[in-house]
Amino acid sequence: MPVSESMISGLIGLNRADDEGLVAQLTSQLRSLIAAGRLARGRALPSSRRLASDLGVSRNTVTYAFEQLAAEGYLEASHGRRPVVTIDGAERIEAAGAVASRVRSARPQLSPWASQLRQTDWPMSYQAPQKPLRPGHGDFREFPNEVWARCLRHSAVRAARRELGPVNRTRLREALAHYLATSRGVRATVDQILILPSAQAALTLIAAALVRPGDDVWVEDPGYPGAAAAFRASGARVTGIKLDEQGMQPMPGMAVPKLVFMTPSHQHPTGRLMSLARRTAFLRSSRPGKTWIVEDDYDGEFHYDSRPVPALQGLDAHGRVFYVGTFSKAMTSDIRLGYLVVPPALVSTFEIAQRHIGLIASSHIQEALAEFIADGHFLAHLRRVRRLYHARRDHLVEGLERHLGEVLSVEVPSGGIQLVARLKRGRADQAAVKRLVDAGVETRALSSLALGKPCDHGLLLGFAAWRESEISAAVRTMASCF
Template sequence: MVIGLDASGNFGFWKHIDGYCLRHHLDLTKDPNLKKSQSQLMGDLLSGLIKLSPDSDETLLRQLTQQLRSLITSGRLAPAQRLPSSRDLAQSLSVGRNTVSFAIEQLAAEGYLTTSPGRRAVVSIGASLDARKPQRIKTDQRTVELRVSPWARSLHNASWPPIYRGRPRAFQPGLADEREFPHDIWARCLRRAARSARVRGDSSHNSAALRKALQQHLAEHRGVKATPDQIMIVPSAQAGIALIAKVMIGTGDLAWIESPGYGGAFAALQSAGAIVAGVPLDEFGMALGERKDIPRLIFVTPSHQYPTGRLMPAGRRLELLRFAASVGASIVEDDYDSEFHYEARPVSALQGMGLSTTVLYVGTFSKSMFADIRIGYIIVPERLIEIFELAQRHMGLSAAIPMQDALAEFIRNGMYLAHVRKMTRLYKERRDQLLKALASETGDRLSIEIPAGGMQLLARCGAFARDDQLSARLLEAGVVARPLSSMVFHKTKAQGLFLGFAAWNDVEIERAARILGRIVR
């Protein structure tokens, strides 16, 4: 049914029955009470289209507003149609007049109705979505699809980020064990930060308290050399890499990443317009060799190479710094899980080695605390602070200030360091437990690279199977193991499985290792 006016301005409605349009028209032009009759009849008709339930969880006002809005947008209330008076509609619907008046006021404020003093509300011209639907253009009998960018179309074929449905399962990499986190202490920090938020005096995206606490922690434990103002707080390490890429890379610039390496870096650099080249590794990390191409930016994970876990020694680090300085390249150092080192004191960050090379440092709390905290940070050279703060605002890459202030207290009071030390001991035990379980269950089918730290390890496969097929079979059996081939950016036949151990206790590790052994044997 469509309710509206005919060409003479008289009220009418049309019913579509069996493909025919039967017009029922009521000529009231000679009636001295025309306006009242139209209003009452319109109210009666609307009462048949609007169904209000006093038993609903929603108020009568909300129900009425939503249903009137739906009648307008669907075209069942025609443009320029005048509604009944609030009194007549309230009587027809058996609701209070105020309910109707408030609904009309709300829809007028939204632009669906037009009101004027002393006159009944009118359906606004152009408020019907049905009337605005463009005709579907067909080419070769196929509907033309809504166009998206080439970047968006490429997402379906990307191997990053890996998406796992349902709850986390062993051996999903990159996850901290949130069951071991001191949630009660963290909750107290959050409550205090929330209470103090109303007295904050500045509008910076970066909490001064967190900048200071983080700078002191990184200087002591990672050898980072920076002032608090050089630290930018972002929603994640990935957001930090994207911010760096947007500021430091132009379309067509060459960027180097490790291969195998971190797919998130590849995605961020490529999205910024870079030509991304995978540089193979040797036993010490990225192998510079005799390469002739000149990069604008170099992305590395020197503390625990992703995904092999290799540590880049001081000699290779100095070689990389000297090379970058000689060609004018910037280095992005992703220190994603360097808090956890098992064999000796960790090597200091590349950023703090003191050469004049431009090094941008990336870190995250998602590995050292728990994944859902969603706070990362970058450290930029002093001369780039202003442009990075401007870019950070432009891209909207900020974290909630109360969350930042809570984290500042957590670090300042020593709880963060205490948690890291506790988890370092626990994760070392779990790494050793996984090594033992893999040796028992898989024999010589897998070759393990034992990491000196971090939260995951790489188990290389021989020629007996493709790693992507093994990964798919393991996922069907309830075990997550990322294939090495999805992280390689140069031509190679390397195959392997990337296994996380940090988030899983001994029972979970043993159970998953048995499944893994059964599938690879």
């Protein structure tokens, strides 16, 4: 039924406690009245002053709502005049419905890249909100948000005086070059370091710039699905290389690939550390300019039992290694920052590619992070959480061995944020994961990380993100499920 002018305010109910602001609430309620045909084409709405006073809100609230609806084509609003409804709601809805159903039934012709990505199970969909012992995270609750907020504020205040231009901010590159050299043995000049929104962005950039259809790429098996997905999408022939105690094994006799992807600090998912001998064997078998190695050091900051083995990149004298890192694990994944150390011969190509794809991280955040690192907060945070995660790893291992020792065999990683517990009997890890998730423990099936036919069945369990009391409760739940 059409509504008279005096009734309009009576049909609107605004809630100041609602997370959705007053403007958004008013806009959406007026839009619904028009769409339902209750405010018909040609009807003048009350003036912003009158509606504001009837609703007890500021005049700006009403003006912003009118402007939004005018921009969407529902109203015509000109200065000094009452806004007028310009469409017939019923017609608009019918037309929109017809278009939507045509769009749904049409088959879009996707690029090979997008078609390939649609076939992968990555990024996987996790339960939200996360449950203990979801793998792949540090404990965001431990992040010093007050200190970070100060760095963000300083960055914002300095923004007006900042040099515009460099997409990879010099202060952050310098801070990273120093940190990577002293902590990870990475040898890089400042211009070799690109700042990106994530480690996954670094893999996408490498795939886009180097991989041609049919190129051979080796990845670890089981391994990190995001890497296989990025290289396959560019048309690579991806081969999974099995692991032994020292991680990925070089494959004498196999055709030399264009690219080898590995996680030598803590193999994802097993957590195994690649020995120095194995690292040099890979370097020896990679011909400069022909085979590139991508070293993903996603959680190399976390080592507990021994001093960290220096990065493969630092052992390479011929510029064959890309070094990928992320702040998602060491700080928080909300920060959306990663980096890529590019071999010298490819720096300018990668800078061009980075700008073309638009993989550019916010200068604001880059500057804040540069201060966070330069003032020592990053290392202080790492020192603190490293102690915490070490204790949590031991707590989880102890709990699993004590309560589930008969069914699970735990592979204790020397570092990292997660561990693998293999099923001693049976090969039904996916069914076990489902049972556990239903009971409130979130894990990932080892077999789902296999590239080829899965040969190992087990659970990938995160320990870093969970307090000892949460870990104990999760282990008790697991024990009741098995």
